[in-house]
Amino acid sequence: MSIATNLNTIKATLPKNVTLVAVSKTKPNSAIIKAYEAGQRIFGENKIQEMSQKWEDLPKDIEWHMIGHVQTNKVKYMAPFVHLIHGVDSFKLLKEINKQAKKHDRVIKCLLQIHIAEETTKFGLDKNELFEIINSESFKTFENIQVEGLMGMATFTDDQKQVRKEFSNLKTIFNSLKQEIDTINTLSMGMSGDYKIAIEEGSTMVRIGSSIFGSR
Ligand SMILES: *Cc1c(COP(=O)(O)O)cnc(C)c1O
Numbered sequence: 304m305s306i307a308t309n310l311n312t313i314k315a316t317l318p319k320n321v322t323l324v325a326v327s328k329t330k331p332n333s334a335i336i337k338a339y340e341a342g343q344r345i346f347g348e349n350k351i352q353e354m355s356q357k358w359e360d361l362p363k364d365i366e367w368h369m370i371g372h373v374q375t376n377k378v379k380y381m382a383p384f385v386h387l388i389h390g391v392d393s394f395k396l397l398k399e400i401n402k403q404a405k406k407h408d409r410v411i412k413c414l415l416q417i418h419i420a421e422e423t424t425k426f427g428l429d430k431n432e433l434f435e436i437i438n439s440e441s442f443k444t445f446e447n448i449q450v451e452g453l454m455g456m457a458t459f460t461d462d463q464k465q466v467r468k469e470f471s472n473l474k475t476i477f478n479s480l481k482q483e484i485d486t487i488n489t490l491s492m493g494m495s496g497d498y499k500i501a502i503e504e505g506s507t508m509v510r511i512g513s514s515i516f517g518s519r
Contacts, residue, residue, distance in 0.1 A: 306334060307341035309515045317509070321502055324368050324491075326512030328353065329519045332360055338515065339365065347389075347510050351377045358384050370454075370510055372426050375399045383407050389454040389491050389510070392416045392426050394436050397448060404447035412449045414491050417476055419469040420458040427455065430476050437483060452489030452507075453477050457497055466497050470504035477505070 304312075310325065317323060324347040327335050335346060335357065344364060348354035349371025358367055366386035373388060375396055381388075382403035391397055391413045404411040415436070418427030428436070436442055437450070455473040457466040470492055481487045493501025495514035502509065513519060 306337040306516060310338055310341050310343055313511060313514060316499075318502060320507055322489075322508045324370065324508060324510045325515050326370065326494075326510050327357070327516060328371075328512065330516045332357060334516050335361060335365075345386075347512075351380050354385075355380050368510075378403045379406075382409070382411065385411060387412045387414065387451070387489075389414045390416045390426060391450075392428055394439070394441075397436065397445065398441070401445040401447045410447050410449050412451050414452050414454040414489060415450060417453050417455045417473055419455040419473045421465070422458055425456050430479075433476065433480070434483075437480070449486070450484065452487050452491065453480065454491035456494070457492070457501075459496075463500060467500050467504060470497075470501050470506070474505040 314323060324345050325338050325343050326347040328349045339362060345366045345368060347368040347370040354367055354369060367384060368387045368389060369381060369385055370389045372390055373396060378399045388400065388411065400411055400413060415433055416427040417433060418425060418429060453473060453476065457469040460466065473492055474490065477490045489508055490506055491508040491510060492506045493509040495511050498509040498511060
């Protein structure tokens, strides 16, 4: 199947309120251009250096989403152009994003990553840490970031009940966050293997790589 066909097939199944992030990590510019020509403008990368290179090389109307774990000392490289950072998992990182965004006179959109999986290897905050951050005095002074919602990754398992339970937990946290901040509107959950369940559980943004571009 071609990239354009894969993309159109997936897009046809997505509800209107669900945004598709085409995850192009490790894939060459030629593959991204195929998706671009089929109308896709939102791409996700997990390494800052690779994303920056692609931003330089490719059309400027692409929205680049950072979906991977972010090291504080690398924020400066994507601050000029990144559209949405999905994996914000500490106060320190948020503070650095605010600082770098200010240097470029930008407001950078962020999602806070919540740890929902059983695996201890996945990054993210728990519910208490989330509310500690957003209720802190300094959070209110960050004028160059806009927290738009939450992101999470389910356990890598065939047990669909488990995956559904984890997404449902994230949706519950999302709902309580929405009650505190009324601009919250994005729940990033779901990848190639589990995005259908994620949408049933309330996802508004899916991050799909291999089902579009082939395996990595
Ligand atoms: C790689 C990656 C994806 C896409 O995974 P696929 O299984 O290829 O769809 C989604 N989210 C994150 C955070 C990733 O690192």
